[in-house]
Amino acid sequence: MDSPNAVGLNTFVYFASRGLGKTYLTMVFCLAKAILYPGIKIRVAAPNIKQATLLIGKAIELRRDHPNIDREIEGEIKMNKDQAKILLKNGSTIETVVCGEGARGERANIIIMDESRGMNKNVIDTVFVPFLTGTRMPPYSKNPKYEKYLKKDNFF
Numbered sequence: 001m002d003s004p005n006a007v008g009l010n011t012f013v014y015f016a017s018r019g020l021g022k023t024y025l026t027m028v029f030c031l032a033k034a035i036l037y038p039g040i041k042i043r044v045a046a047p048n049i050k051q052a053t054l055l056i057g058k059a060i061e062l063r064r065d066h067p068n069i070d071r072e073i074e075g076e077i078k079m080n081k082d083q084a085k086i087l088l089k090n091g092s093t094i095e096t097v098v099c100g101e102g103a104r105g106e107r108a109n110i111i112i113m114d115e116s117r118g119m120n121k122n123v124i125d126t127v128f129v130p131f132l133t134g135t136r137m138p139p140y141s142k143n144p145k146y147e148k149y150l151k152k153d154n155f156f
Contacts, residue, residue: 026112027058030094033110035072038090043108045097047118049082052096055114056084059094 016022030042046052060077063070074087086094097106099119113119140146 023055023114024058026114027055027062030055030110030112031059031062031069031072034086034088034092034094035069035090037109038092040092040110041108042092042094042110042112043097043106044094044112044114045099045119046114047099049084049096049098051115052098053079053084055112056086056094056096059086 074089078085084096
């Protein structure tokens, strides 16, 4: 794929009614990717900060209930009125952004669009899609021994 877009091979859309665990499953996905792919940057976009932090709140539950997840998370999960952020020991991050012009300039390998029906399409196209410009550079990729390994596309 030449450039990331909202309807491409690397796009997954999950529609489900209330109570089916969308937020929980999304955080399980985020944590699995963040743990298995060192240095990955995951951004969770939502129409407002409250909605975005609900997803990060699930990580607190998962951390409490699963010691193996707890061991992977570096320090405390940061949550305040402006953002929420999870740092992992392997250099991966999961961070919230609000759907708006203020998010411009961020970079990510995976973007989660939570409650995307409430987001402005123009902001998605002009602010969030450009997040996906860089590829993940895990530490092993600096070793010439691995120079021929394929680089993974970003995920929207």
